[in-house]
Amino acid sequence: xxxxxxxxxxxxxxxxxxxxxxxxxxxxxxxxxxxxxxxxxxxxxxxxxxxxxxxxxxxxxxxxxxxxxxxxxxxxxxxxxxxxxxxxxxxxxxxxxxxxxxxxxxxxxxxxxxxxxxxxxxxxxxxxxxxxxxxxxxxxxxxxxxxxxxxxxxxxxxxxxxxxxxxxxxxxxxxxxxxxxxxxxxxxxxxxxxxxxxxxxxxxxxxxxxxxxxxxxxxxxxxxxxxxxxxxxxxxxxxxxxxxxxxxxxxxxxxx
Ligand code: NAP
Numbered sequence: 001x002x003x004x005x006x007x008x009x010x011x012x013x014x015x016x017x018x019x020x021x022x023x024x025x026x027x028x029x030x031x032x033x034x035x036x037x038x039x040x041x042x043x044x045x046x047x048x049x050x051x052x053x054x055x056x057x058x059x060x061x062x063x064x065x066x067x068x069x070x071x072x073x074x075x076x077x078x079x080x081x082x083x084x085x086x087x088x089x090x091x092x093x094x095x096x097x098x099x100x101x102x103x104x105x106x107x108x109x110x111x112x113x114x115x116x117x118x119x120x121x122x123x124x125x126x127x128x129x130x131x132x133x134x135x136x137x138x139x140x141x142x143x144x145x146x147x148x149x150x151x152x153x154x155x156x157x158x159x160x161x162x163x164x165x166x167x168x169x170x171x172x173x174x175x176x177x178x179x180x181x182x183x184x185x186x187x188x189x190x191x192x193x194x195x196x197x198x199x200x201x202x203x204x205x206x207x208x209x210x211x212x213x214x215x216x217x218x219x220x221x222x223x224x225x226x227x228x229x230x231x232x233x234x235x236x237x238x239x240x241x242x243x244x245x246x247x248x249x250x251x252x253x254x255x256x
Pocket of ligand 1: 017018019020021022023024041042043044045047067068069070094095096097098099119123146147148149190191192193194195196197198199
């Protein structure tokens with residue numbers, strides 16, 4: 001009998017960046033529950049090992065590899081590992097991302113712009129570029145880029161972050177067209193406010209948190225697992241005709 005709750009991704013090879021915490025970690029766990037072998041990437045090996053342990057103690061397979069997605073050299077080492085071990089890749093999830101500041105654009109230091117752009121945009125570009133030869137070896141494969149509602153609407157005090165996430169939405173659409181002939185589906189998920197370390201600073205200020213919650217029709221932040229289950233769907237054959245799509249998961253924030 002299968003140890004997995006379902007087998008919709010049985011035997012698939014997946015790479016998840018930002019897998020040590022938050023949304024990336026939840027996606028890694030859900031992909032594993034669906035039967036995928038998961039390669040876990042972020043900079044902090046100790047935390048990645050916790051995700052690895054959570055997956056292997058539930059009977060899944062995971063491998064933690066430390067890498068900075070903004071570094072093409074680091075990312076190359078990850079893909080060299082996948083090439084050597086498996087020779088192909090079915091699923092790439094780009095969840096690594098940062099949003100270091102809640103401040104007005106004119107006050108944000110230039111160094112911070114670069115860090116956000118290097119991680120959120122170049123990190124995704126690096127992984128997509130190096131994944132292409134391995135993804136295109138499969139009869140069907142899938143990329144899921146984690147953008148944000150900030151990629152489709154303006155969010156004040158995170159202007160550079162929203163610019164980086166907007167870039168991910170249009171990049172996703174562009175390469176979905178370019179790579180459709182290679183049977184690579186490319187989609188994005190645009191989460192609203194999700195309970196992770198990224199929103200901890202906001203959550204700790206109760207007045208600010210109340211203001212945010214008052215804008216969410218469902219009246220609460222989302223949970224990482226609620227994003228992760230959608231990622232499993234997009235990675236699966238159930239989404240076989242879905243490409244170039246940006247799935248908003250925001251409790252209704254952008255509906256009005
Ligand atoms: P999080 O809890 O802060 O986790 C971020 C993850 O990205 C960590 O695993 C972190 O690990 C990794 N990371 C950051 N910079 C990296 C780098 N240069 N190289 C490799 N890994 C890196 O954030 P989260 O909320 O899960 O966010 C995940 C994604 O969802 C991000 O792209 C974020 O923009 C997006 N998002 C989040 C929300 C939200 O409300 N939480 C809403 C919309 C979109 P290390 O620090 O160990 O490297």
